[in-house]
Amino acid sequence: MDLTDIEALEARFNGELQACADDRALTALHDAYLSRKRGHIGEIMRQLPQVDPSVRGAVGQRANALKRRVEEAIEKRRAELAEAAQQAIVDLVDVTLPGIRPRRGFIHPISQTRREICRIFMQMGYSIEDGPELDTEYYNFEAANIPRDHPARDAQDSFYVTDDLLLRTHTTPVQIHAMERRKPPLRIIAPGRVFRRDATDATHTPMFFQVEGLVVGKGISFAHLRGTLQTFAHMMFGPDVKLRLRPSYFPFVEPGAEVDISCFLCKGNGCRVCKDSGWIEILGAGMVHPALFDRVGYDRKEVTGFAFGMGIDRITLLKHGIEDTRLFFENDYRFLSQFRS
Amino acid sequence: MKISYLWLRDLAKLPAGPLETAKALTSMGHAVDTVSKLWEDHIFDLDITSNRPDCLSAIGLARELAAYYGTNLHTRPASPVEEGQRIENLTTVVVDAPDLCPRYCARVLTSVKIGESPAWLKSRVDAHGFRSINNVVDVTNFVMLEMGHPVHAFDLDRLGGHMIRVRKAKAGERLRTLDAVDRLLDPEVLVIADQKEPVALAGIMGGELSEISAGTTRILLESALFDPMNVRRSSKRLGLRTEASARFEKGCDPEAPPRAADRVCHLLQEMGCVVARGYLDVKSATRPPAVIDLKVADVHALLGVEIGAEECARFLDLLGFTVKLNGAESLQARVPTHRVDVSSPVDLIEEIARFHGYDRIPAALPPLDSEPEPLPAHLALEEDIRDFLVGAGLTEVITYSFVQPPADPAGMVPLRNAISERTHLRSSLAAGMREAALHNINNGHEDFRFFELGHVFPAGQRESAALGILVSGGATAEPTWRAPADRPDFFEVKGIIEELFERVAAKWVAFRRRDGTAAAEISAGGAAVGWIEPLTIDGRHPAYLAEINLDALALRIGRRVDYAPVVRYPASWRDVSFLVDESTEYASVVKAVADAGGRELGSITLIDLYRGDKLPGGKKSMTLRLRYQSATRTLTSAEVDELHARCVEAVATLGSVRR
């Protein structure tokens, strides 16, 4: 036994190390060289007493150095193999596989529009009111200045449950309740479901949604109504939208107005939606009729007010280019899932 | 209503073409929906508001246009030359119900030759949607279109006793009207009768018996006023709306009857008829035209724009009001008789605004003098629920508030006048949601999770707000490359509701099995607030339906966030596995363990539930993971062991613990 034997062993180890391709082979190699009882280096150590004393010290040192190098080399190799294995796994990742998505839910387009309208008016300091959908003749009609046998009832043919109870035809009764409960000044909007006995077609359903607004106080004028609706139209439809007010008739307001906005689809040049007129009718409005103030106990000499009302369904139709209002209540997932909010 | 542009041009000497005229009408509140060309003319289709019956006529609209353009209204001749016998010798008129017929004018024409109308008349009535019938009928229709006042012609010789009696119908009386319908009359209907029987429905339609026919030679012309309310009620009850009733029910000019009769006579005279001398005019005291005082300051205050007294007076004068200025502060206006809609100062302000032009009123924002209020709690709750559910993958639906009732509609409120098979108000959101589900399934889409927020109307109870949930799809919407699509599952629906209730801070939520079913009743704060039910849609598709009464829930939610200090001391976990009878509910196990563990038992989690052949019959195996933690110190291992031993002991009272 001499130094050349140790050098030969090291050369053999280097060759065998290169041949190790996995963890198990490395463990076997480790045992073959470093095991106390059976390992090659252990064997050298055991034979050391028989070595010529003049080289015994040098051989012992070389054997110990070899043991360290073998240990380090095996560890290094082990780390290399682990890294390679990790890389092999990483190389399997296909980031173009579809992601596992959470289930999606959608807010009904009418609710989306309602929220948008409410948010705009809340920014303008309005409070939100609601009330029963089943209300009395008095609140739906009489207090709104539409007595029995009034021709204006034609436009609001209603569903009755008893002689006195009906499904509200507009959200005006909410305004009446609010005025009864609160003193002026007030500034409210009332969104909600309303019902009319209309035959169902592409533009009519017996149930639809409205938002009505009411502002009452000292010195409230038609100019304020105009300013308010203009602000709303700009926020809802864009800053370039123009407003047009035409005289019209609703028993609960006077002067009454029909309000058009310039068509935001064709910029007023004429298209199918605005029937080539460049204008789209979006709401009805006017100054609160003094008779309503008399009913709720407001002093008509002290306060004036304006009111307006619009169809949420109609605005939603316009906003999304929907052609048939019946789609809103058919609840087809293929329809509802188009309205990402 | 249809009206010819050329007719308006002739009457108002219009300086403008058809399209510009249509714009002018629209800007005055008479919306022109369409303009269609007819030969060299244009026909406007207008939407006349119900307060302006005076504009249901050529003269009415021409009057508005003449005011708009400052031209003069062309008047039409209505001065027939009377000859022969006096009317009193030919007929009599008795009005038994003056409250329902405040005025009845009659004229008699003789030497009538019924025949075709002249071409101008035919084309005019035709252009306005009336079928030409004969010269007499066409003239009465023409005058109604021209002046807005309905006039009716009777064959005088077919009136029993040659007389007219305006009275209420008698019970059991019948009348065959011009539309060939035999009508049974009730005593609320006002009729025109002869000596013995009804010959016309007052203000609505004539009868066949006294109809103008080829052999008619003498005519009694009726030009009357009828009570708008009675006409409206009768026409509704009879289901008979006519051009005449549409005008009478909105109110007619009280001075129109003699003028309209004269105009008809004038035209028929041109066609060879002889107009008998005199006319009958039976009238009860009519109200004098309203005189209204208007303060100019009120105009400014209501419109928010300064319009001087002179300007106000000028507008009103153009519209036919007789105006007296009282300096710069006020004016007095006498209302022309055709303006049945004007009776108060605010009506005058509207007229002034209309003529000033709505678009010339400036825009301003109202002063913010009222304090805004927070969103009412129940609406805020709905918004929170909507957001949570959408985030949890549910899609909002909106279904009709009225539904097709089940075979036994007990507990539901019926509509008195439904228009479809949806005859009852919904007492629950279930029916509508099922309908939405069925629609989707029928269209090949079976995987959906829906919710609805809406009111329900259970019979005998107050209308209340409800939340409905219908789950048809599983946790994953579609099969993925990692997992197949799930089936809907009760515990997922329950999980959604548990999570929702926790978010809205509902108090003491509990689920109880509905006896003998796989459904659950949900309570909060000890009160019933809803349920979960399995169901099958269309006999094949399993789904779960849940409904929550939001009014009940809203009463049982606590303060939303109550801060508790974060526990800084470490927690220890121990598991316990045990066998219990199938009939032992998890809730009872939890209760036993919670009672035993006390304050230091931080949480109880069911981590395994096993049923199967390996277990003794009628048993199930559960494994709980218990977390022990103190808010004030670190628990020692021995303390945890002791706590856990107490919990295990509690479990042992319900089943056999596996050690």
Ligand SMILES: [Zn+2]
């Ligand atoms: Zn357009």
